[in-house]
Structure formats: structure tokens, C-alpha cells
Amino acid sequence: MHAQPSPSGAPRRAFLKTLGASLIGAPFIARELFANPPSSRVRYASIGASGQAWTDLSAIARGKNVEVTAVCDVDTANMARAKRDFPKARFYQDWRELLDKEAAHIDCAGVCTPDHMHAPIGMSLMQLGKPIYCQKPLAHSLYEVRRLAELAKEQKLVSQMGIQCHSAGPYRLAVRLLREGIIGKISEVHSWNYKTWGDSGTLPNRNDRVPSSLAWDLWLGVRLKRPYIHDGYYHPGNWRKRLDFGTGTLGDMACHIFDPIFGGLGLAAPTHVRSEGEAPKATNWMPDAKVVYTFAPTAHTDASGLRLTWTDGQRTVADIVTQTLGTRKRPNEGSLLIGSKGAMLLPHVGLPVLLPEEQYREKYRERGLDHWQQFVDAVRGLDTTQADFAYSGPLTEAVLLGGVASRFPETTLTWDSAQLKFDHPAANTHTHREYRKGWEVNGL
Secondary structure, three states: OOOOOOOOHHHHHHHHHHHHHHOOOOOOOOHHHOOOOOOOOEEEEEEOOOOHHHHHHHHHHOOOOEEEEEEEOOEHHHOHHHHHHOOOOEEEOOHHHHHHHHHHHOOEEEEOOOHHHHHHHHHHHHHOOOOEEEEOOOOOOHHHHHHHHHHHHHOOOOEEEEOHHHHOHHHHHHHHHHHOOOOOOEEEEEEEEOOOOOOOOOOOOOOOOOOOOEOHHHHHOOOOOOOOOOOOOOOOOHHHHEOOOOOHHHHHHHHHHOHHHHHHHOOOOOOEEEEOOOOOOOOEOOOOOEEEEEEOOOOOEEOOEEEEEEEEOOOOOOHHHHHHHOOOOOOOOEEEEEEOOOEEEEEOOOOOEEEOHHHOOOOOOOOOOOHHHHHHHHHOOOOOOOOOHHHHHHHHHHHHHHHHHOOOOOOEEEEEOOOOEEOOHHHHOOOOOOOOOOOOOOOO
8 A cells, every 4th residue: 555654653742742741630631721711712723624524614714703723634635725715724634733733722623524533533622621513423432422421521611513403493493392292292203314324345355545635544543554445435425334434324314313303302312222224244334224212201202201213225214104294295304203292294404394284284483593603602601502512422322322233133222321331242342442552542
């Protein structure tokens, strides 16, 4: 493999020295590295510069009182737009080097990388006392999710997961109506998505040339070294299909689609999870998943609890969905909630439709919020975030449980969230993964 030399050695040593200093005295944080609480401007660093990272960076930069101070991307080919739009920013290829050199010059940061690097970067940022905007899913493993949520709480840090639809008017309206009990107590939910972030094929036996712009070792990060495969097998987009790097369609989209259900019904982690789809291949998630969750009852559900069924790809939805919708076309992605007084069709992201329509003639609206500006204002001490890690941690936990369950088809797993433990010994081996040597992160 013709990989370029990794720039990780010296930056890693310097970064670990800085972070090591932060662990002396007060737990986790070096007080001298704290930026002063900003009253007017917020100095922002973006870890990621393309795709959704560019969307987040652009949206936060458009906010009031924001200065883009630093940008990092492992692929320098992704930096052209950022260099054009933010000429005063400093640019890095190694996020550890950015933290080493910019810790005293940034007030907060965004993490928008492949899923496997969310926790290592996020934990390192929070240990430096930095508020964090992290894309969904919050992390790659259940243990990582828990640790990020715990540290954000311990350090009382502003946090926000990048489920921007959470702040959109339609989802806010759905949450309000569910909390008001407009369709009664909810007994079952069916959620679906058309995407197919899976691959039934095998790993290609290839060893391709690494593009000169890409630091492949940095892209791999905490995962074991392996040959680069071109044509997008990993980078820039298909990493979502790979067990080591992404979390499949469920991880990509359920954080969005489950969000108003969690918010509206007051759900916590499920008690049981069962996959009725095909188990992953050696290196790939499979398409056409079906996962069934059982949740304990809340004030907004049936007294017996809630059953939530997720399907994706070409998987057929339950008959009750077709029967309830009647002649109404089912959207490509969304949910149907069945209540004691009626039903709610909730397209992603669209206004909720109350069924049967002749029973619900009143029109409802809810004002949307700016998810990104909310984060900026919270960093300034002017607001609070609505998708902080205290909320988005349990949401992501539920999503990732489906990925673990997919490894054990037709097996109902009992989940003890407090202990972060299944009743199935083999399933417990998938709650956490060790990082490769040299990439260990304190607290993970």
C-alpha cells in the first residue's frame, strides 16, 4: 500500500502531554486551558470539513457572534471551501494537533467524522473543558455513549447532538401533541426508513494506492490498520456499511426518527431488544433490518409498556401500518404511532397527521428553532440545548442496542441499562471495543 507517512507521531506526543497536564489536580480538566466564558463571541473549531460536517460548520458560522478559529479534516481535498469561506482560520489534518495548539484559543468544537471517531475526539475535547456539538449517533459503542454522557454531566458542559430535526417545527409539534395525549396512550410504534446502509458482499482482496490528500492512518484512528480500498469503499461515504466504522441504516437514521418518539413519550432505554433480520457479515452490516424494542411504561404509553418496531431498506412494514393509512401513501421514512384514541403518522421530517382524519379536523402548528444557534447561545450562557447528551445519550443507546441485537437473530435480549449489561454473555462482548495501541484515550 502506497500510504503517505502518517503525521501522527509528534502531534500525538504533544497532545498527550497537554492532555496529561489536564488530568493533574482537578479531575479531567486543566483550568488554565479553559477559555474564558464568552460573553459576545464564540471561537469555534470544526473536526470535519465536508458532507454533514460542512453543513454543521456553515450553520454554526452563520450564527451570531461566532468566529471559526480552526478546521480539521484528514483529507485535505475537503478543505477548499473552508479555506475560501474562513480565510482567518487555522487548518489541520490531525485533530490531536489541533487540540494541542488551539486548546487555549477555542471556546467549543464540533465533531463530525465517521462514527468510530466520535468518542475519542469528543472525550478529548470535554477533558479540556470544551462544550461540544457532536453528530449522531453520539458514539460507535454503548460504553462510549455512556462515558460521553457521564462526563458531560460531571463537568456540566454544554453539549448538543446533531439531530437538527429535533428543533424543527414538525417534530416539536409531534412531541407536544403526544405529551398532551391527543391520540391517547401509545401502545405500539412502527418506524421505517428506505436507506440501505448494508452490504451482503465480502471484503475485497485489494491494496490500493492512498490518495495523496488523505492521511489514511488518521482516518482509521482507533481501529486496526488495514489496506486502503478505493472507489469509496470506506472513504468518503460507504464507511456507514462497515462494522468497524459505521452503525448501518439504524445508526444513521433512527437517531432522527426515534427522536420525537422518545421526546413525546418520555422513553428511556428499552428493557428488551430483538432482531428479526439477517446477522452482519464478517465486516459489514446487512440491509433490510427489522428490530423490535420493548420499553417500560411511561405516563404517555399504555400501562403494559410500548413495543417499537424498526424496519429499513426493502423490509416490509407491518400490516397494521397499511391498514391504518388506508388510501394514504406511506412516506419513505417516518413513523406510525398507535394510541388508544387514534393514530399519528409522522413523516421524516413532516407535519404529523392525526388519524382517522375525520376525527381530527383542527390544524396545529409549532414554531421551529435553530438547532445550531441554540448550541452557540448555550455556550454563551444565554440558552440551554434541547438535545444535550443527557437526552441524546439514552436515545443513542436504544439505537445501538439494535445493532448488537442484529448479531443474534431471533433472540430476545434483556438489557440492564444501569449495569450496561445484557442477559446474554456473547452480546456483552459487543458493548465496547478496545482501541488500537497508541490511540488509547483516557476515560474510554
